[in-house]
Amino acid sequence: MIRRLFVVLLLAVLGGLFLALQLGYVPDAQLNQTAAYYAEHGAGELGAANLVTAIIVTYRGLDTLGEVTVLFLATTIIGLVLATGRATISSESRRTQVSELLTTGSRLLAPPIMLLGVYVFINGHLTPGGGFQGGAILASSALLLLLAEPLRDFSHSLIATVEALSGSIYVLLGLFGLVFAGGFLDNRFLPLGTFGELFSAGAIPLIYSLIGLKVGAEFSSVLVHLSATDTTEEQP
Amino acid sequence: MPELIGSLMLVGGAVFLLLGGVGLIRMPDVLNRIQAGAKAVTLGTLFTLIGIALMRPEWALKLVLIALFILFTNPLSAQVLARAAHRLGGATDAKLTTVDRLAEDTAKAQQ
Amino acid sequence: MTTLAMTTGFVLILIGLYGALTNRNLLRMIVGFTIADTGVHIVLVAVGALPGRTAPILDAAVPPAEALARIVDPIPQALVLTAIVIGLGVTALMLAYAYRLFVRRGTLDIAKMTELKW
Amino acid sequence: MIDLLILLAALLVSVAFVLALYRFFKGPSAADRVVAFDTLTIVSITGIALIALLNERGIYLDVALVYALLSFLGVITIARYLENGL
Amino acid sequence: MNAILLLLTALLCVAMLVTAVTAIMVNSTPIAILAAGLISLLASVVFVLLAAPDVAMTEAAIGSGLTTFLFFFVLARVRAGSEDGGEL
Incomplete structure (x- = not known):
């Protein structure tokens, strides 16, 4: 009981802090200096219509690499952590069979989901979305296949290869920017093209696609690792 | 004129959504609620999307795609959910339900 | 609208922290943590959203010349975007540790893990 | 006239949202809550489309696109959990 | 038109708060996880209202499928092993 009292006290202090922040907050009428620079020059300098993408891939590209x-x-x-946990719980109950509709539906729906992911990260500089969202959508299609066929063997080596290759090429493109343009991860070593078209904004679509592939491979590998935690034999 | 028709369809779709919500409250058991939640709500969403497509013709392609995706995914999730509810037991009100083909089939398959 | 969303975000942080600190089941603690995470995201986005403006994506509706006067601040959005992805990585890591603890101990009750008590 | 109709549609959608939310909180069994969850996601798609219409930004529809294609994954996960399938 | 957006925001915010309280207070773990998933779905609509479609898309892609799957997967493994944690 004393512990709960302590927690409530802590939260009350935190709540008071938040209340002070909330009451003292006045929404800006104009953009601050940094944001105003991005809004004014982002489209002209980088050719990207989506300013969030421009910030993530180029202006704050080093942060993204760290992330x-x-x-x-x-x-x-x-x-x-999970590789050492293969010897699992003894009382593994028998799984319920997947219904036929789910199997068929997942085979039908996984390609469109994958296609949507590719669309999202290729169009990252024009419409909302980009590498991180597209990667999550790619991993979702892997998740759907995993749900429909729990015993499917995903190729670990394929996932690892995609992840390693896209990561290396991402860093390599950053170095290209350092050599041929203004700095590390500068996108202007490719022509900027016409504003608002698919092949524009220099290397931004390329870099964001690589990030998308990498994130998708990473999330898929998390899912596959988790689902491979029990290696007990299953009844067909 | 297409704007007016579109907004009327929007209101019609919203009415279907409302009916789906009422069905979710009023229906007696889980399987019936799945009927209301899946069918009426899907129809209502399709109507609203078509209405908005009539109001803004330049968005029509994306809206049709959304409608297509809903048509593909919603029956699938409703079916998987209904199957799970049936397997859990207690999904139907025994006084109201007289035919249970899934249970018959499962019994036949186990023999 | 912005103020409303910001208040909601703050209250969500408090609720999530309360859940994370008072529950004894590890999974419930992670759920509380996830809720607090969402609250932080909402607060950050609400700070960047100036009233009466639109999304920082330039197209036919918002030409680049009008961008300065019509778009919201894009920087908090970029930060939150990466924070959500990292949040999923952290959640997955916590769940993997919780699973390992369960395999070793056969329980998820935090009160039964006594090595760090003194 | 058209503005009034849009307002009416938004109100109806809100009421549907509240009804589904009520079922989510009350729902005697877990399956009831999952049905309400499914309904809420689909009602939200209409909500996003309405927001796009009111803001005059077609790009918001991309969010609805992702929503429509991915929200059923959560429902399928929960259903498989309920029937001991995971 | 602004009134409608304000109404939607208020509705979503109240719904999120009530769902969060449910997620903390409810006894069964699966329903708490379900409520957390609902919070992130509602949050993504709030992000659209706050003019942040990028963030909304991320939240929709990650919050709905992936997080829920990870939680329920661990929960299913735990339920297979013992009694605490997994009852409905």
Whole structure:
């Protein structure tokens, strides 16, 4: 009981802090300096219609590289933690069969979902979306296949290859920017093209597609690792 | 004129959504609620999407795609859910339901 | 609208923290953590959303010349975008640890894990 | 006239949302709650389309696209969990 | 038109708060996880209202399928092993 009281006290202090923040908050009428620069020059400098994409891929590209690294580390640790956990719970109950409709439907729906993921990250510089969303959608199609056929063997080596290749090419493209254009991860070593078309904005679609493939491979590997935790033989 | 027809269809679809919601409250057991939640709501969403497509013809392609996806995915989830509810037991009100083909089939398959 | 969303975000953080601190089941603690995470995202996006403006994506509706006067702040959105993805990685990591703990101990009750108590 | 009709549609959708939410909180069995969850996601698609219409931004529809194609995954996961399939 | 958007925001915010309280207070773990998934779906609509479609798309893609799957998968493994945690 004393512990709960302590928790409530802590939350009350935190709530008071939040209340002060909330009451003192006045919404800006105009963009602040950084945002105004991005809004004014983003489209002209980089040729990207989606300013969020421009910030993630180019202006704050180094942060994104760090973030992808964090994600890679998390995935690796999950693989390590679960790889030693193969000897599992003894009372593994028998799984219920998948209904035929789900199997057929998943075979029908997985390709469109994958296609939507590719559409989302290729059009990342024009419409909402981009590599992270597209990667999550790609992993969702893997999830659908996993739900429909729990015993399906996903190729670990394929996932690892895609992840490693896209990661290396991503860094390589960043170095291209350093050599041929203004700096690391600069997208202007390819022509900027016409504003608002698919093949525009320099290397942004290329870089974001690579991020999408990498994120998709990482999430898929998390899902596959988790689902492979029991290796007990299943009744057909 | 297409704007007016579109907004009328929008209201019609919203009425179907409302009916689906009422059905979700009023229906007696899980399987009946799945009927209301899947069929009426899917129809209502299709109507609203078509209505908006009539109001803004330049968005029509995306709206049709959304409608197509809903037509593909919603029956699938409703069927899987209904099967799970049936397997859990207690999904139907025994006084109202007299025919249960899935249970018959399962019994036949196990023999 | 912005104020409403921001208040909701703050209250969600408090509710999620309460759940994470008072529950004894590890999975329930992770659920509370997820809720607090969502609250943080909402607060950050609400800070960047200026009233009466539109999304920072330039197309026929918002030509680049009008961008300065009509779009919201894109920087918090970029931050939150990456935060959500990292959040999923962190949640998956926590769940993997919880699963390992369960395999070792046969329980998810935090009160039964006593090595770190003194 | 058209504005009034859109307002009416938004109100009806809101009422449907509240009804489904009521079923989510009350629902005696877990399956009831999942049905309400499914309904809520589909009602939300209409909500997003309405928001896009009111803001005059067609790009918001992309969110509805992702919503329509992915929201059923959650329902299928829960259904498989309920029938001991995971 | 602004009134409608305000109404929708208020509705979604109240729904999120009530769902969060449910997720914390309810006794069964699966329903708590379901409520957390509902919060992230509602949050993605709020993000659209706050003019952040990118964030909304991320939340919709990740919150609905992947998070729910991870939680329920671990929960199913735990339920297979013992009694605590998995009852409905």
